[in-house]
Amino acid sequence: MMVRFAVLFTLASLLPAAFAKIKPATWHTNGTYINNATTVAADPYVRWDKRSGAYWAYSTEGADEGWYYGIYTSPDLATWTKIPGGAIKNDSTNIWAEDWWWAPEVYYNEKTGWYFLFHAGRFLNATKVAEYFKYPDFEEASKIGVAVSRSPQGPFVEIADRPIDYYPFDPGYDDVNLIMQPPYLVPPSTHEEGKTAPKGTYIPSIDPDVFWDDDGSIWLFFSRNAYRNWVWSDEFGKYIEESNIYAVRLDNAWWNDPHAKTLPSVHSSFKDVHKGEPKDWQTSVNSSFPGPTRKDGWVAVISYALQPQAWENAHVNDHAASGGTLKDRRWSEGSTTIKRYDSSGNPVYYLTYSANNYESPDYGVGYAVADKVSGPYYKSGSNPVLSQDASRSIFSTGHGSVVASSANPGELYYPHHARPSPDDDRYLYTARLFVEPDSLYLGFGPDAGDLRLPSGVAPLSIKTEGGQNGTYELVVRSASGAKFDLSNPINRVRVEVSGGATAQVNGGLVTIDGNATAKSKGSSTVRVVYERARSNETAPWLAVSQARGIDAGDVVDLIIDV
Structure with missing residues (x-):
């Protein structure tokens, strides 16, 4: 048997030598993707990894038993393949968090070769709770930790047996928990x-997002966990428990450590800025539970008090609606910050965030803008800019991240979680993200229907990379060499047979019946065509073609001569 590959002739290859210096046209493809709710993921953080030539997703959910944080990889932001295990093994070195394990984000330092995984976790042990929050019965004592690895697939190991060196404190808060009963x-x-x-009160923290500014400063954005943040509302005439988004500058020592053994610490400009506040503060409740002595600062970024928006009030009456089993609450969480410049060269900081309960269909995404990394940030009057759409069976949209396509830093996407029904698990969805700094605009393309593949995926290739006894292993790769999972329901290969041979396809395997071939007269040809699933019920599959410039394109196929 002889295998022949499809040859892709392009306009550039036919031009005279005089045109050789002209920049080649960009590859494009008619290939599309659908958000088909097959990859279980929550709070997904997605990054392009140049070393592996693939996109990597990190998720609160999706890890195997005995691991924390699911990991997936993809050549196209749509065909996700699960990495066995997870990011952090639950019996590895320096495990400090006893519960929650939420919202992982991973950053790569090209100079040192280390990957850093920031995440949230919760203490349950009373002594540890008191060590960071003063009170041994502090409600929901959550902190932020960091683990490191030499590989994007881990395993990641905590830098230390404790969270980052940061003790955020709110000196002006009326700690009403102290006059309430459990x-x-x-x-x-x-x-x-x-x-x-x-x-x-000390502030419990979740949902870390790290931002590097052009001046070399490193900033941590995080959500002040709603627990122990009762805020009086004149609008509703009652207390509402609220989460807000804060920012703090970090030092740079951890990032520059070639051995990745330095725990991130708050920058000196924010360290212990609340020393002496409030007056007569006692650092511990008694000698059995010594509390923290440092009281660090922060910048308020997103809160209802700073700029109220009605869409964030979906749960302010939950206590009565639930018969007294839930709290009246607001949420602001899952933030991501990016920086762009307007046509005059002025910086524009965009911050996306999610509001309302993640379990609710009303969970959605808003954004705010600022001209400095520390704010003030101003919410868009168009919020929410991403929300449920029952007509398309998309609910609880939110807590995503921003990633650029591998070939174009200006082509942005927003991988996020959503549910195909209000009662389903959370799955990984991806929508185009558009920003226009001159108008301070941020908006999303659709996350349902047939969606265009990111630039940089094409040109694709299809080859046989193994097999025996008439069975071939088919492999489809992106331009960067990342493999497509042909068992994923949005990908398939279709066979066309001429002559006397028969062929069957099972995922990435094609089996050609040699006996049938022997009985046939003359040669036989098996053509394998790469196809993508579509949302169009009358034409559910599309043969993928690709080309440069204005060419119509050639189908991504493989011909096997029998």
């Missing part, structure tokens, strides 16, 4: 009563 569902009924509570 389970802390019902706050004081009046603002006057709430003001009688002792002032000051």
Whole structure:
């Protein structure tokens, strides 16, 4: 048997030598993708990894038993392949978090070759809780930790047996939990009563997002966990427990450490800025539970008080609606910050965030803009800019990240989680993201229907890379060499047979019946065509073609002569 590959003739290859210096036209393909809710993922963070030539996704959910954080890889932001295990083994060195393990994000340092995984986790041990939050019964004691690896697929190992060196503190907060009774569902009924509570509280933190500014400064954006943040609302005449988004500058020592053994610490400009506040503060409740002595600062970025928007109020009456089992709450979480410049060269910082309960169909995405990394940030009047659409069976859209295509830094995507029904698990979806700094605009393309593949995926190739006894292993690769999972339901290869041979396809394997060939007269040809699933029910599959410039394109195929 002889295998022949399809030859892709391009306009550039036929031009005279005089045109050799002309920049080659960009590859394009008619290939599309659909968000088909097959990859279980929550709070997904996606990055392009140049070393492996693939996109990598890190998720709160999706890990195997005994691991934290699911990991997936993809050549096209749509065909995701699960990496066995997960990011962090639950019996590895320096495990400090006892619960939650939320919202992983991974960053790569090209100079040192280290990958850093930031994540949130929760303490349950009373002594540890008191060490970071003063009170041994502090409600939902969450912190941020960092693990490292030499590979994007891990395993990642915690830098230290403790979270990052940061003790965010709010000196002006009326700690109404101290005048409430467990389970802390019902706050004081009046603002006057709430003001009688002792002032000051340490801040529980989740959903880290690290941003590198052009001046070399490193910033951590995070969500102040809603627990222990009861905020009085004149609008509703009651206390509402609220999560907000804050920012703090980090030092650079951890990032520059060639051995990745330095734990991130808050920058000196934010360290212990609340020393002496509030007056007569006691660092511990008693000698059995010594509390923290440092009280670090932060910058408020997103909150209802800074700029109220009605769409964030989906759960402010949950206590009555649930018969007293839930709290009245607001959420601001899952932020991502990017920087762009307008036509005059002025910086524009875009911050996306999610609001409302992640379990609710009302979970959605808003954005805010600023001209400095530390703000102030101003919410868009168009919020939410990504939300549920029952007509397309998309619910609970949110907590995503921003990634550029491998070939074009200006072509942005927003991988996020969503549900195909209000009761389903969360799955990985991807939508185009558009920003226009001159108008401070940010918006999304559709996340349903037939969606265009990112630039840089083409040209694709299809080859046989193994097999025996008439069975061939077919491999489709992207331009960077990343493999497509042909068992994924949005990919397939179709066979066309001429002559007397028969052929069957099972995922990436094609089996040609040699006995049938022997009985035939003359030669036989098996053509294998790469296809993508479509949302169009009348034409559910599309043969993928590709070309440069204005050419119509050649089908991605492989011919096997029998």
